């Protein structure tokens with residue numbers, strides 16, 4: 001793993017320009033990458049100034065969204081129509097729906113959640129059941145100690161195949177046999193016949209894409225440089241993404 005470079009450095013801009021001219025697959029995570037992180041998940045949106053840039057890019061290249069959200073949820077927040085969407089951290093394809101085995105494997109965990117609804121809500125912990133994965137949100141909890149205790153108890157006995165992954169003020173409950181974002185990216189590269197790719201993400205669920213990227217892909221982690229990330233480039237903050245999109249549009253020319 002080598003030191004990450006800033007994507008808007010001269011070297012980063014050159015790599016981006018070179019990539020865009022090779023008809024790559026452009027893939028973006030949503031929360032924290034296209035949309036700023038906000039307190040309430042239901043208020044997240046692509047900033048208006050980025051929408052025309054994304055619209056132009058999606059008209060010129062295959063442009064896909066790989067998100068932890070459900071497909072129908074993210075679709076209404078984008079403000080433009082991407083070529084394809086994969087949701088649920090890789091486990092829900094726009095055309096094929098959620099991974100049925102994952103939905104089924106989560107049934108016993110769902111029952112554990114149901115039995116603790118009152119304790120969770122008293123602690124300000126909000127459950128987002130997305131079918132093929134479940135998010136346990138604690139950003140809005142007024143008492144982090146109480147929230148942690150309730151979540152720890154909920155996670156004490158995990159059903160077979162169920163695993164947990166930390167995210168941004170959220171615990172993701174996933175199924176180990178379900179496809180992740182890395183699987184989704186490789187599947188979409190094949191589907192759209194692309195030999196090179198761009199991927200931007202900001203969280204733990206994006207690392208499988210960074211880790212399994214081919215040598216000539218441009219991979220970007222949104223957030224201060226993190227030495228243990230497998231992304232090749234970084235952006236200091238989400239607001240810089242608009243400049244990246246503009247650079248791509250400029251590189252495509254007319």
Ligand SMILES: O=P(O)(O)OC[C@H]1O[C@H](O[C@H]2O[C@H](CO)[C@@H](O)[C@H](O)[C@H]2O)[C@H](O)[C@@H](O)[C@@H]1O
Nearest residue numbers: 030031037038039041067068069139168169170
């Ligand atoms: O893979 P992503 O597109 O980045 O989705 C990851 C999760 O995003 C959402 O939660 C996160 O963003 C919220 C809005 O900014 C924030 O309030 C929350 O604390 C974050 O964890 C979404 O609600 C989840 O379903 C996604 O898995």
